[in-house]
Amino acid sequence: xxxxxxxxxVTFNYPGxxxxxxxxxxxxxxxxxxxxxxGHNGSGKSTLAKMLNGLLLPSEGAVYVSQYTTGRPxxxxxxxxxxxxxxxxxxxxxxxxxVQDDIAFGLENFGVPRxxxxxxxxxxxxxxxxxxxxxxxxxxxxxxxxxxxAIAGILAQKPSVIVLDExxxxxxxxxxxxxxxxxxxxxxKEGITVISITHDLEEALSADRVVVMKMGxxxxxxxxxxxxxxxxxxxxxxxxxxxxLKLSEALRQQGVELDKSYLTQEELVNALWKLA
Amino acid sequence: MLQNVIIGQYYPASSPLHRMxxxxxxxAAFFYLFIVFLANNWVTYGVLIAFTxxxxxxxxxxxxxxxxxxxxxxxxxxFTMLLHIFLTKEGDLLYKAGFLEIYEGGVIQGIFIALxxxxxxxxxxxxxxxxxxxxxxxxxxxxxxxxxxxxxxxxEFALMMSISLRFIPTLLQExxxxxxxxxxxxxxxxxxxxxxxxxxxxxxxVPLFVSSFKRxxxxxxxxxxxxxxxxxxxxxxxxxxxxxRDTFALLLLALLTLSLFLLRN
Numbered sequence: 001x002x003x004x005x006x007x008x009x010v011t012f013n014y015p016g017x018x019x020x021x022x023x024x025x026x027x028x029x030x031x032x033x034x035x036x037x038x039g040h041n042g043s044g045k046s047t048l049a050k051m052l053n054g055l056l057l058p059s060e061g062a063v064y065v066s067q068y069t070t071g072r073p074x075x076x077x078x079x080x081x082x083x084x085x086x087x088x089x090x091x092x093x094x095x096x097x098x099v100q101d102d103i104a105f106g107l108e109n110f111g112v113p114r115x116x117x118x119x120x121x122x123x124x125x126x127x128x129x130x131x132x133x134x135x136x137x138x139x140x141x142x143x144x145x146x147x148x149x150a151i152a153g154i155l156a157q158k159p160s161v162i163v164l165d166e167x168x169x170x171x172x173x174x175x176x177x178x179x180x181x182x183x184x185x186x187x188x189k190e191g192i193t194v195i196s197i198t199h200d201l202e203e204a205l206s207a208d209r210v211v212v213m214k215m216g217x218x219x220x221x222x223x224x225x226x227x228x229x230x231x232x233x234x235x236x237x238x239x240x241x242x243x244x245l246k247l248s249e250a251l252r253q254q255g256v257e258l259d260k261s262y263l264t265q266e267e268l269v270n271a272l273w274k275l276a
Numbered sequence: 277m278l279q280n281v282i283i284g285q286y287y288p289a290s291s292p293l294h295r296m297x298x299x300x301x302x303x304a305a306f307f308y309l310f311i312v313f314l315a316n317n318w319v320t321y322g323v324l325i326a327f328t329x330x331x332x333x334x335x336x337x338x339x340x341x342x343x344x345x346x347x348x349x350x351x352x353x354x355f356t357m358l359l360h361i362f363l364t365k366e367g368d369l370l371y372k373a374g375f376l377e378i379y380e381g382g383v384i385q386g387i388f389i390a391l392x393x394x395x396x397x398x399x400x401x402x403x404x405x406x407x408x409x410x411x412x413x414x415x416x417x418x419x420x421x422x423x424x425x426x427x428x429x430x431x432e433f434a435l436m437m438s439i440s441l442r443f444i445p446t447l448l449q450e451x452x453x454x455x456x457x458x459x460x461x462x463x464x465x466x467x468x469x470x471x472x473x474x475x476x477x478x479x480x481x482v483p484l485f486v487s488s489f490k491r492x493x494x495x496x497x498x499x500x501x502x503x504x505x506x507x508x509x510x511x512x513x514x515x516x517x518x519x520x521r522d523t524f525a526l527l528l529l530a531l532l533t534l535s536l537f538l539l540r541n
Binding site: 053055077080081084085087089091092093094095096097100101104105106107108109110111112113114117118121137138139153154157 | 410438439441442445446449490491494495497498499500501502503504505509510511512513514515
């Protein structure tokens with residue numbers, strides 16, 4: 001499969017800190033996949049995310065995005081256009097005074113002509129279902145809506161990859177679903193690669209692949225079903241198992257006859273109501 | 277209590293003044309600051325008043341909104357007027373009571389100065405009443421654009437302004453939240469002597485400051501992630517459009533200046 005991002009042997013030290021935040025991380029991101037990077041606070045997952053669009057540059061090793069290298073000053077702007085990033089706090093990434101001004105911010109930075117800008121704004125705002133809010137101001141929007149505007153701002157730049165850096169952790173459950181559904185649709189229908197950085201394993205369930213980060217190193221990599229079998233590993237990485245998994249396990253211990261431990265609530269419910 | 281915050285004092289309406297380009301309004305308001313000083317007799321003040329009244333009625337801004345802008349300076353107006361009435365000793369003596377002497381020249385001077393102040397404040401508030409803060413920022417950035425040649429950070433200044441405007445409601449909401457949190461733990465912001473009340477605001481301001489710095493840092497990162505690299509080579513979505521009415525308005529102002537020159541003593 002074609003790689004869109006290659007992280008090669010990346011080590012990173014924050015200036016003035018003894019132990020490196022990332023230690024020799026190597027990672028391939030395939031085109032069009034949904035990759036979840038999970039880990040506890042301080043596992044280096046957010047640092048790794050900032051490596052992907054050159055907000056941080058590796059102390060050793062290299063990060064390649066498509067044919068570009070984040071470490072090359074000539075490439076950095078193209079890298080940032082290709083790899084869009086949605087941050088944790090919905091308010092602190094809203095630059096414009098209104099929805100359309102905010103979506104325009106990125107386009108203005110890249111010198112897109114005005115007519116083209118208007119076209120792209122209207123198009124990307126429709127892709128996240130926020131057409132009706134073009135002239136709204138940020139304080140009139142919910143957290144989930146602000147995050148969708150952030151996604152629209154990235155879409156307008158015609159990216160290949162969207163990185164969600166804990167983008168749903170400050171949202172209420174409805175906002176979380178809004179954002180995840182929006183991103184899933186972009187991933188499935190338009191083939192945009194999604195990398196979601198999270199400590200919430202529930203969110204990682206919808207991924208094609210999961211990477212577990214622990215103490216600045218890659219502890220495991222694989223499809224969700226395999227990763228979630230590795231109890232001890234997840235526990236030692238400080239991660240909490242998804243609720244349906246824990247429930248099905250507890251039920252099995254109580255003697256309820258389930259075939260396996262189910263990852264999603266829907267699977268579990270379906271298995272439960274079929275029980276005699 | 278901080279619901280429905282209106283930033284600045286913009287009065288939304290659809291009037292010829294609202295539709296004018298912010299640049300022409302800025303130029304006109306700035307120019308007006310100077311030509312007010314040309315008036316020095318009844319005729320010229322009459323012309324100025326007529327011009328101002330017509331402009332205000334064109335703007336469709338209700339007078340009470342203008343009055344809100346005038347209120348803080350009314351005291352100053354009355355004070356300077358009285359000062360002139362009592363201290364200027366020109367023309368005929370009108371009234372004398374003990375050491376108090378009021379001359380005709382003093383009364384006229386007092387009225388003129390008061391009129392001048394009122395006209396100035398009304399016209400400048402009209403600018404902010406008919407133009408959104410963000411349009412004023414855009415207009416200023418355009419007008420000051422040539423100063424970039426002398427390394428003046430015009431773009432950065434405008435961006436700072438627009439980001440501040442964008443964050444005012446956010447910070448107000450946050451202030452309210454912190455206030456409620458402190459009140460829930462027994463803080464009292466509303467009673468007691470002024471010194472106590474000022475002290476009560478310290479636990480409000482500290483968290484607000486800390487979080488603002490955090491916001492600034494995160495915002496800078498988000499801007500960088502979206503390819504921000506200064507004003508060079510940037511295009512813009514907000515387009516200012518100079519129409520005929522803008523040229524016409526400035527011509528009218530020039531005509532006013534000319535007539536003031538001809539009619540003054």
